[in-house]
Amino acid sequence: MASAGAGRRGCGTGTVVTRSEIDYEAVFRVGQALSILLTTDFVVLAMNDVCLTLSGRDARDMVGRNLFDVFPPNPAAAQDSEQQGARILRTSLEQVLTTRRRDFMPLQRYDIESADRPGVFEERYWSTVNAPVLGPHGEVRYILLSSEEVTDFVRALRCAGGGGEQDSFALHLQTLNDQLRRAHREQCETTAALREAIERQRRLVYDASHDLRNPITGLLTELEVALSEPGIDLQRILRKLLRDAERLNDIVADLLDLARLDSETHEDECLIDLAGFVVEELDRRAPCAAVLTHLDPHVCVRASAIRLARLLGNLLANAERHAHTRIEVVVTADPPDAVLELIDDGPGIPPEDRERVFERGYRREEARARDPRGSGLGLSIAREIAREHGGRLYAVEHHGGACVVLRLPLVTERCS
Structure with missing residues (x-):
C-alpha cells in the first residue's frame, strides 16, 4: 500500500482531494x-x-x-x-x-x-x-x-x-448467531421464492387476459355483424360463435385446473392399468393423425383417473398440433417407474426449448403459427399433475420428431 501524488486543486475556500492523492496505507493503518x-x-x-x-x-x-x-x-x-x-x-x-x-x-x-x-x-x-x-x-x-x-x-x-460456565456461554452465543444467520438466509430464500411466484402469476394473468380477449373480440364482432346486416347467414355466424365459446371454455378450464393444482387439492386415487387407460382415452378422441401404440400390460400406477386423463389429453393435443402424419404412444415398465412415451413425427423440440415448453404461457413461434388459438398452458398443467402424483414429465431428444416422457411410481400389485 503506497501513497500517491501530493497535488491538490482548489475550489473556493475548500480543497478537493482527488482519489490519486489518498494514502490508502495510512487509512488502513489507523x-x-x-x-x-x-x-x-x-x-x-x-x-x-x-x-x-x-x-x-x-x-x-x-x-x-x-x-x-x-x-x-x-x-x-x-x-x-x-x-x-x-x-x-x-x-x-x-x-x-x-x-x-x-x-x-x-x-x-x-x-x-x-x-x-x-x-x-x-x-x-x-x-x-x-x-x-x-x-x-x-x-x-x-x-x-x-x-x-x-x-x-x-x-x-x-x-x-x-455468571456460569465460560465456554458454555460462548457456545450459546455462537449457537444463537448461527440460528439468526440461518433464519435470515431462509427468509431471503422465502422472499425470493415469493417474488418469483408473484411474477409468474403476473405473467400468467397477462397471458390469460390476452388469450381471453381474442375469442371475446370475435364474439362481439360476429354479434355486431349479425345485428347490423339483415338477411345474414345465421348458421355461419352461430358456428363461429360456437368455436369462440369453446375456445373461452378451454382457457377457463385450463385456469381452473391451474388454480386447483396450486392449491394442492387431491382427488381420490385408484389403481390404474396404463395400457387399458390409454386405449380408453384414445377411443374417446378423433385424432387428426394416425396413432400407433406399443402398450405393455400390467403396468400399473396409483393416480386420480380424472387428473391422469387430463394429463394424457394435454399430451395428445400437443402431439396432434405438431405431428405431420403419425403419433406413437408407448407404455413400458422401467422399475421403479411406469413409463409413458408420446412421440410425434413433427419438427421436434430444440434442446434450448425442452424445459421452456413446460413453462406457463410459453409457446414457441412454430407452435403459434400452427395453432394461434393455443393458450400455452397444456404442458404446464400436465407437468403439475405428474408432480402431484410423485412423477416427472420431460422432453428428450428424438430423431425425426418430439418425444415427451412421463414417469410415475410403478405399483407392483396387479390392477383389477
Missing part, C-alpha cells in the same frame, strides 16, 4: 477495527495498528506467516468453543474465496496467545467480517479480515446473567 490483509492461502500480508496493539506483536513476526500459525487455537480451551472458533473462521475465509462475497461471522471466542508468555492464552471474543478484494477480472486476490473485539461486552453480559 482503522478502528482490527484489520488483517491475507492472501488466498491465508498468509498475512499486512495488518493495521489496532491488530499490532491487541496482539502485542511486531509486524515482522506476522507478515509472511499463515494466519493460523500467527494466531493458533488455544489448546487448553474447551473443544466445543475455541477449537470450533478456529474451524468457523477457516470456513468463513474459504466461503469468501468460493462466493466472492463478504461473510459476516457469528460472535465467537478466539483466544490470543500472549506475546510475552508463549503458551499462555488470553480469553477474547470477536465480531468478524471477512471481505474479498477482487482483481480486474473478478477473481479474489486478497481477503480483508476485519474484527471488533467484544470481550468486555461478553463479560458484562455474563455478569448480568449471574
Whole structure:
C-alpha cells in the first residue's frame, strides 16, 4: 500500500482531494477495527495498528506467516468453543474465496496467545467480517479480515446473567448467531421464492387476459355483424360463435385446473392399468393423425383417473398440433417407474426449448403459427399433475420428431 501524488486543486475556500492523492496505507493503518490483509492461502500480508496493539506483536513476526500459525487455537480451551472458533473462521475465509462475497461471522471466542508468555492464552471474543478484494477480472486476490473485539461486552453480559460456565456461554452465543444467520438466509430464500411466484402469476394473468380477449373480440364482432346486416347467414355466424365459446371454455378450464393444482387439492386415487387407460382415452378422441401404440400390460400406477386423463389429453393435443402424419404412444415398465412415451413425427423440440415448453404461457413461434388459438398452458398443467402424483414429465431428444416422457411410481400389485 503506497501513497500517491501530493497535488491538490482548489475550489473556493475548500480543497478537493482527488482519489490519486489518498494514502490508502495510512487509512488502513489507523482503522478502528482490527484489520488483517491475507492472501488466498491465508498468509498475512499486512495488518493495521489496532491488530499490532491487541496482539502485542511486531509486524515482522506476522507478515509472511499463515494466519493460523500467527494466531493458533488455544489448546487448553474447551473443544466445543475455541477449537470450533478456529474451524468457523477457516470456513468463513474459504466461503469468501468460493462466493466472492463478504461473510459476516457469528460472535465467537478466539483466544490470543500472549506475546510475552508463549503458551499462555488470553480469553477474547470477536465480531468478524471477512471481505474479498477482487482483481480486474473478478477473481479474489486478497481477503480483508476485519474484527471488533467484544470481550468486555461478553463479560458484562455474563455478569448480568449471574455468571456460569465460560465456554458454555460462548457456545450459546455462537449457537444463537448461527440460528439468526440461518433464519435470515431462509427468509431471503422465502422472499425470493415469493417474488418469483408473484411474477409468474403476473405473467400468467397477462397471458390469460390476452388469450381471453381474442375469442371475446370475435364474439362481439360476429354479434355486431349479425345485428347490423339483415338477411345474414345465421348458421355461419352461430358456428363461429360456437368455436369462440369453446375456445373461452378451454382457457377457463385450463385456469381452473391451474388454480386447483396450486392449491394442492387431491382427488381420490385408484389403481390404474396404463395400457387399458390409454386405449380408453384414445377411443374417446378423433385424432387428426394416425396413432400407433406399443402398450405393455400390467403396468400399473396409483393416480386420480380424472387428473391422469387430463394429463394424457394435454399430451395428445400437443402431439396432434405438431405431428405431420403419425403419433406413437408407448407404455413400458422401467422399475421403479411406469413409463409413458408420446412421440410425434413433427419438427421436434430444440434442446434450448425442452424445459421452456413446460413453462406457463410459453409457446414457441412454430407452435403459434400452427395453432394461434393455443393458450400455452397444456404442458404446464400436465407437468403439475405428474408432480402431484410423485412423477416427472420431460422432453428428450428424438430423431425425426418430439418425444415427451412421463414417469410415475410403478405399483407392483396387479390392477383389477
